[in-house]
Amino acid sequence: MQQTRLRRPRIADVAEAAGVSKAAVSFAFNNPERLKPETADRIRGVAIELGYRPHPVARMLSAQRTMTIGVLTPQPLSQVFANPFFAYFAEGVSSVTEEHGFGLLLISPLRGSLTRALDRATVDGVVALGLDENHPEIEAIRRASVPMVLVDAPGWVEHSSVQVDDEAGARAAAEHVVGLGHRDVLIIAVEGPVANPSPDEGPNGGREIGESVTARRLRGYLSALEPAGLEVGPGSIVVAPATFEGGEAAFLRAWEDGLRPTAVLAMSDALAIGALQASRHLRLRVPRDLSIVGFDDLPIGRFSDPPLTTVHQPVRRKGEEAARLLLDGLGAKAGSPAQHRMLKTRLVVRRSTAAAPARIGREEVGVGE
Amino acid sequence: MQQTRLRRPRIADVAEAAGVSKAAVSFAFNNPERLKPETADRIRGVAIELGYRPHPVARMLSAQRTMTIGVLTPQPLSQVFANPFFAYFAEGVSSVTEEHGFGLLLISPLRGSLTRALDRATVDGVVALGLDENHPEIEAIRRASVPMVLVDAPGWVEHSSVQVDDEAGARAAAEHVVGLGHRDVLIIAVEGPVANPSPDEGPNGGREIGESVTARRLRGYLSALEPAGLEVGPGSIVVAPATFEGGEAAFLRAWEDGLRPTAVLAMSDALAIGALQASRHLRLRVPRDLSIVGFDDLPIGRFSDPPLTTVHQPVRRKGEEAARLLLDGLGAKAGSPAQHRMLKTRLVVRRSTAAAPARIGREEVGVGE
């Protein structure tokens, strides 16, 4: 019984101990029907006694597949997890990968490089979240030729994608707010996690609207706000990481800068709830003094006080669809054509929005300025 | 240029195309200083032209390490992600693994078996979350002989562990509530995610208190409640999954069963916020009619209305410590002795707790029953 546990036993050790070939041991585990039952039993017995487990890496190498899929994010994981959105997305992805017996590997930049991380990743396919055209390594990632499904990113012809109608959702939110009579609207945009606005890159220079999630939502907001005659200067757009704290800080900052919005359009529920908290600090009553609209419709929105008016997007389903698309693609031998899914958003009106307050006591009313 | 992209190019293809040996190609990537600079450049040029990337699995097999660590959870990932606690824990783990260049693999039961998932996992080590003694596969997991750090689980001599003083934290919460004069206390315990109570397994049969997180917290609560003369029957303990919805449903259920607590001790912040929402449905004012204490001190607790009184535990740091312990253990050649860290908890009093309401109009006062 006093085995010298110097190194992990390998298949050859088991074979020797059982007096059979390596092939027989392999069969005992993977094709028992090819062996006489008692031989298979004996081999398995010896294997257990020796504490043998097939080496998963060797198995992968031989099988030419890893039974693992990756979730790729352009941000460090510590940032990714700080955004509650991610948990629901991952819930969706994992529910289908798990069902099909796949493991889940998180892929985030390795020493600053996403490409390096991707090259090191032992996966059969990747679900890429929020990878936009402006990413510096985009070309290398494209070339990696790993089966990949893009989520919340501009579709590439060669890869399937899952998107959500961000623009329409955002427009609905803004129309709702305009319809309630609001004229002073603050937009809180997402920075970093999930979407990267990078407003002053791109060929057109200046304030270009790229195709990131943030950009699409912003376009949706503006498409309702501008026709209504509201002027949305750069001053009335603030940017924050998509966390509770981010939203709180962003609203307080705007307030200190002298902004006095009667409505807030936040690009995520986390931001909205942060703004809600900030408004409590400032003794603003929501929705009486201030209306707030979120985006995502995470469960937490139902649990705030007041419950949050928000744009619903099927976060979980986005994850599910992406995973399904990826697994389907892996199953299909030949290069099956890329598919592009566009999921719907819809406005969910709860109780964080109401008619704009009468404009008494606030600046001049009517003419001027 | 019209390369036949039948299969992924391998090192031998590059070697042939460049007119060198496989070894030279390998050196060009990993030990360029062993080659004449122009040779190395030429090889790399050919590699790029062919679109060659070293096969990560082959590399792992040869290197005998994966540069990946696993996070093991006894629940399916879709459940794990539903518990907001996990995101913060993962944030902690990933912040240190990332810094050391390790990838992160999520390990959850595969077709019902954790052992199977663990056997398939290509990791150098594992952080196991909430794995308690009663887990049916505990023996097999122990035998797996993968470096492992246990979190929120009874420490094993052979593995390092990170725990939190759940019992003291829970006691502090209960003492707080008792000190405020509450006599009717409802306990909402965690089921499933993170901790598995499994109350009627175990050698002692019946309602045994094992060593799961739930069990330790329960013991903490009782150690303050019982000396104060409160009777805590099984009726005043309800169980729910550690989610917002779980907490809401649990409180409503208790209320329908006729329970009229003046205080709630919830074993997680998610549960507490769910209960808070339920109390709003029931038109109970918190903290005037009902006091609520959470556990964890997640950021969301600061953003509820009223802000949540809760037991702080360093969730992020728990993840960090576990990852650090694991990586230290991997670094040390010999079997370094297991370390056991016990982190502190502390009560954070915010505004969801207040003195118990006077007992007028509720049942009989004074004598009897």
Place this chain on the structure above:
DNA sequence: GCGGTTTACTGAACCGGTTTAACGGGCAGT
């Protein structure tokens, strides 16, 4: 012009499995 050291590169072993083709022995059929 010779021994000794570098330099630049290669051949082969190795990591630990899976799988294919083949092989020997026993048995049935003629």
Place this chain on the structure above:
DNA sequence: ACTGCCCGTTAAACCGGTTCAGTAAACCGC
């Protein structure tokens, strides 16, 4: 007794890298 077939098992090739030991050529000093 010989052919043909099936069964249980095995030898060897393969997956795609890394690395160790070794070698041939160039360089060095004397």
